[in-house]
Amino acid sequence: MTGRVWALAASVFLDALRRKVVWVVVLFAAVMAAAIPALPSYGFGVVEAVYREVALALTYLATMVLTLSLAANRIPAEIERRTVYGVLVRSVRRWEYLLGTWLGIFVTVGAAVFAFTVVDVVVGWLAYGELMFRLAEGTFAILLEAGVVAAFCVAVSSVIGPVVVVVSALAFVFLAHTRSQLLVPEDILWRLYPSLDALNIINPVAHGGGVSVGYIFSMLLVFVGWTGILLLVSTALFSRRDL
């Protein structure tokens, strides 16, 4: 079972390489380099924090674009090209197919995020003479959020086309980040509102001392919870689909 899932994941990863995803990293590095002279300086000592904020924002943007482009059309295209039948007749279960697809996307995005992080740290070092390894905490949180978004895309794309997948994924990200606009911590629903806010650590990474190990563990719990539920939903939807 595990072998089949990893084989599927590897095929997704290799397919992404064939589609020249590596160019995304080159473009990202170019954008980072171009952004530096345009950064505002709010006074002595603040500009590095502003750089960290902008670096994380651009990393988030690039990661989400990459995730959506990889995840939104993967399953619909395989169904349309009928390649999915070739996979499913080889004793691969539907849930294995979905899990393998998600894992492949997650690994691909993970490799890209790693490269983005290297670019962020190197550009920060060249521009400000400071090795900002703390940025890795922020990009790790971004990777976790990208994993959740990829799981959402897999779930929706198992039953519907790529345009709806992209629009619904953007709506999902927005809704999952609006808890504090709708509720206050004293509200009982605050605890029950499933949100992605825990994965947004831009403030402590850009302006503070980063986050604790305990906080990273809580982020992982949120990631596992979200991803697991979404993959279960996608399995339920895909298993009912008449292929």
Next chain:
Amino acid sequence: MVVATTLLLIALLGGQAAADALAQHDGGLETGRAVGRAGFAYLSGLRTAVAAMLWNRLEPQLHTYYLGVPLEDQTYILPTISLVITLDPQFEQAYYVAPWVIARRGDAEEGLELARLGTLNIPESALLQASYAQMIAVFEEDYARAAQEADKVLDLSWESIFEQHDWFGVLRSIYKNAGRQDMVDRLSRELERIDAEIAQTDVDVEHDHDADGVPDH
């Protein structure tokens, strides 16, 4: 399936609760609530960068004030200032300029409200607090209230001693009109101290106020 879903839901909500609890101890940043302003929050760096770029574009236009265009006629800058504040609610200069333009146009109430908003959004800004106090004195002529607002300035820090010097002169006038002689005396002493400090400061910018080709200082 039901058991798995329940366990995953517990992991999600439990992790979220743990993150909320731990975030409140992250260096006083209150990230638990602050990060929640997300939808948009991850893009905050881009927003502040765009706000600064818009402001940089605006600044040359603001200098036309010194070329004879009265502040109240510079309404063309207001849409950009409004956009800057929307993008970056902590952009100090926008809150300093816009209220004066609006108030000078005749809508003092609106201008004062925007100035007050600036002091709320950037409570550490001495410039905004002093400007708000001055606007109350100028447009409402309520010197007692202006002096109360001026009191708050004294605990705040300034961008430079030159800025502090200019504004302490303004604040001293407010206290004088409010009949607060103790504060007038205190600020006079402060101004003398700052004058002495400025005299010892090596200013690397030359000024030629009388345009005779010889730097005045």
